[in-house]
Amino acid sequence: MQQGRQTWKAVRERIHDWILSGRYGPGDKLPKDSELALQMDCARSTIQRAMQDLSDSGIIERRRKGGTHVRKNPLVRATLDIPVTRHEIEGRGGQYGYQLIEKVQRPPTRAVQAALGMAEPQDMLQIVCLHLSDGRPYTLENRWVSIETVPDILQVDLTRENANEWLLKNAPYTRFELKFYALNADEKTAELLSVQQGSALLAIERATWVDEAAITTVTAITAPGYQLLSRS
Structure with a gap:
């Protein structure tokens, strides 16, 4: 077997x-x-x-x-799974859409290095894309993928398949970190999400590793009205 x-x-x-x-x-x-x-x-x-x-x-x-x-006394904790954005949208009754905005291989920013705990910079694949619900902006993703840990990502046609789904299927993680924070939409973000510049938006930042090797870090900026479900 x-x-x-x-x-x-x-x-x-x-x-x-x-x-x-x-x-x-x-x-x-x-x-x-x-x-x-x-x-x-x-x-x-x-x-x-x-x-x-x-x-x-x-x-x-x-x-x-x-x-x-x-555990002798099991803890009760809320758990958050890394979502498949397509499933989120379709689960709410929407029609999923996807647009690749940018894909480029370059050294990571210092913020990305810090998020992934990288001691030395190494070229990564930056992927910027927009997820749509019924043709309207849902989340804007700015993702960095380690091509050392996941070299096969370079062969994926990201105009047809989004990195969110591909990585969850092909790059299993052993741990992840999750952060939430608010930000104000800059000019580019406002244009892509069809909101006014300066609008308050929710950002979700995730990073995943397999053992000690970094897989990806992504910042997903959500359109107004986004809801996140936690289960316990």
């Missing part, structure tokens, strides 16, 4: 079911990642991604030398 057929989300739900059913109770130690990978016939990185999500959700606790245990 070919390894890696299961998604990390399927693996996560299976391990979670073991905990809910009492197979592994509060304080119990879970098998090593390598053992679980053999048991579930998947890649070790898939197990690690699933475990990271369970840890982020407060269900398990991972220690470098102590292994992985079910």
